Amino acid sequence: MGTEYILTEDDKPAPGASFLENVIELQLLTAGESLGPVDFTHPQEHHDF
Amino acid sequence: MTEKLTLTSPADLLAYIPHLLGGTPTESIVVLTATAGALGATLRVDGPMDTAPLGFAQTVTSLAAQDENATACYLIVYTDETSTDARFPYAAHVAALGNELATARMPVRKVYLVTSTHWAAYGSTERNPLDQIKDSNANATLTFRGSAPNVDVYNPALLGKWVEPVQVPVRTEESIEEARREWGTVLETPGMPDRESARQLAAWFQDNYIRDFLMADVITTNNGVIIDILLGKFDGCPDWKRVDHAEIIAFELMKVVPEGQRAPMLTLMGWLQWLKGYGKHAERYLKLAVEDAPGYRFAELLHELIGRVYIAEVAKNQETAYKRPTS
CATH class of the missing domain: 3.40.140.10 (Cytidine Deaminase, domain 2)
Structure with a gap:
């Protein structure tokens, strides 16, 4: 059984709606400038250099 | 070690x-x-x-x-x-x-x-x-040590050309529960689902609302808050083997549907790549999703967000970030 997600009355979806899409739209309102995608990784070995 | x-x-x-x-x-x-x-x-x-x-x-x-x-x-x-x-x-x-x-x-x-x-x-x-x-x-x-720099789950040569479309299911409380239960079982089972199960799952992924639940369910350390899940802010380190498995299954589901129905799985793959810290690979999958289904809103929005130098929260922390598997 999956997680019970927290949805308020306002979160009740319209037909065909997607809460993840709505979240991204909100996030885009405060997102930075468009420089393209970023890769960000961490070392998986200890390195001497 | x-x-x-x-x-x-x-x-x-x-x-x-x-x-x-x-x-x-x-x-x-x-x-x-x-x-x-x-x-x-x-x-x-x-x-x-x-x-x-x-x-x-x-x-x-x-x-x-x-x-x-x-x-x-x-x-x-x-x-x-x-x-x-x-x-x-x-x-x-x-x-x-x-x-x-x-x-x-x-x-x-x-x-x-x-x-x-x-x-x-x-x-x-x-x-x-x-x-x-x-x-x-x-x-x-x-x-x-088993590291391969160019391992790629996505191989378009393996995608079928003559596949019947799946019927988009009617969304009910019961169908949502059933979809999540089946998806959870597949994620926890080694190997790939059979063709019938794969087509059923691919059909559920066509519904935006159900798709959102299925995507979130890949991460078992989520806190139930949708915005946190989307942005990769989890309770602890994700089960990265489960994430890798989900990505491979997503590609399997793409094999059993025709062009035009692969976008949800490509979007899932793009999101998972982004969670791993691979924004460039994520961008590629999201572009493929929009090519598959022009106007596919989730892929377009996620592509735009990732393009604004967004790094998933989980990828920022070395303790929780993805560890690539070695053979």
Whole structure:
């Protein structure tokens, strides 16, 4: 059984709606400038250099 | 246990990057953070194109500063853009980046240039063969340990051309529960679902509302808050084996539906790549999703968000970030 997600009355979806899409739209309102995608990784070995 | 890798030459350093990023960058700038004697995080951004040098440098520096332990860094410019001066591509941006990184107490130790034909110390006239990178000790060691820089789940040659479309299911409370239960079972079961199960799952993925639940259910350490799940802010380290498994299953589901119905799975794959810290791979999947189903809103929005130099929260922290599997 999956997680019970927290949805308020306002979160009740319209037909065909997607809460993840709505979240991204909100996030885009405060997102930075468009420089393209970023890769960000961490070392998986200890390195001497 | 963390294994030790000794890098003794620039070629070693340049060989190490594709293993971390899952491929050799092109038209990119890479910042490798470092502390005394050891390397830290690897940051890759697209080449600056028309972006002003100072703004570009400030943004990249703020991203590199996610590694709070860094006390220095290396810069690598990957480009074939040598129209102005072959030795100094993106000169103004590199200079601005050097200033900003120094101000942030991460001074640049060395800058290297890698093109499709050679590599060199940035600004020098040397043209070292790329085979030096391929034949380096670091590449041999990492390959021996099972690291493969170009492993790719997505293989379009395996996608069927003559497949019947799946019927988009009617969404009910019961169908949502059933979809999540079936998806959970498949995620917890080694191997791939049979064709009938795969088509049923692919059908559920066609419904936006159900798709959102199925995507969130990949992460078992989620806290139930949708915005946190989407942005990769989880309770602890995700089960990355489950994430890898989900990505492979997503591709399996793509095999059993025709063009036009693959976008939800491609979007899932893009999101998972982004959670792993691979924004460039994520972008590729999201573009494929929009090609598959023009106007597919989730892929378009996620593509735009990721393009605004967003790093998933889970990828920022070394303790929770993705660890690539080795064979």
